[in-house]
Amino acid sequence: MRRLFPQPAPSGDAATAPACTTDSAAAAAGPAGEPAPPARTVGPSGPPWPLEELADAYAYPAAAGPDAPGGPVPWLRGNMVASLDGAAHHQGRSQPLSSDADMRVFGVLRALADAVVVGAETVRQEGYRPARAREAFAARRAAAGQGPAPAVAVVSAGLDLDFSLPLFTEPLVPTLVLTGAAAPADRQAAARAAGAVVVHAGEGTGVDPARVPGVLARHGHTRLLTEGGPRLLGQFAAAGVLDELCLTVSPRITVGNASRIVAGPGLAVPAEYELISLLEEDGFLFTRYRRAGTAATG
């Protein structure tokens, strides 16, 4: 993997020096004057980065952590993969668009999160399982005041979910079911009976996307990751609560009529995001965009 943006800081270490760049201290600068990260541009893509280094590269803003002065403020990050022609899935699954490096980033983003927010259709289509504890991140999570694995928060109105699945019955930390107060009462009871925590974030059957970060924060989850799908992500973006988007651009073309990474009614004015990081491995681009006007990442 190599960093393409911000331009890597020059390194005196020949083993990690860029193969064919003309980096200089003057050229090494991050977005909005932030310090440039260390050089990591060996060869065309270079070997995979150590997980620790990848985790550092994707750290949540300090303001979302427990040590934030005045208390943590929720930060909602999305992680999606899209084909070159904009498809968010191929034949209903995102796996055909992914790669080893993409799955590594996916795993690191999960390992950094307090909670993973996902739409019910993605749970149904992708056969979601509970997030697992990973030894490689145990110390980092403990130091960050996090449990062994992120909670999964499933967003649903109809609650047509199989509550006998391990996602609900066997998680390390209880799975949350985010729904509306008027969602079917028998299905809410079934979720609770399976061990899930039912959380209301709307007065009707559905969830008000704008309320999700605050509601999850009240449950102790401020470092938030949404893995979509497109209909849920579209609502977060439209509600103005998607602080960051980690979009993998997959070097594949699918044609067909698969959804884009966001779906739903168009915005009157496009929301603006600014590039804060760009990594590359094997032709896959790992972009990281921050909503314009939000605080700097840390």
Ligand SMILES: NC(=O)c1ccc[n+]([C@@H]2O[C@H](COP(=O)([O-])OP(=O)(O)OC[C@H]3O[C@@H](n4cnc5c(N)ncnc54)[C@H](OP(=O)(O)O)[C@@H]3O)[C@@H](O)[C@H]2O)c1
């Ligand atoms: N490319 C990627 O990175 C990526 C990531 C994730 C998913 N995907 C793909 O995307 C597809 C699924 O995405 P999708 O857009 O169809 O569905 P989705 O966003 O995953 O889920 C939609 C469902 O979420 C629930 N939901 C959404 N908004 C809600 C709200 N405001 N209140 C209450 N419930 C709400 C509803 O569930 P109920 O019907 O239960 O009420 C709705 O049917 C799959 O093919 C998957 O492979 C791709």
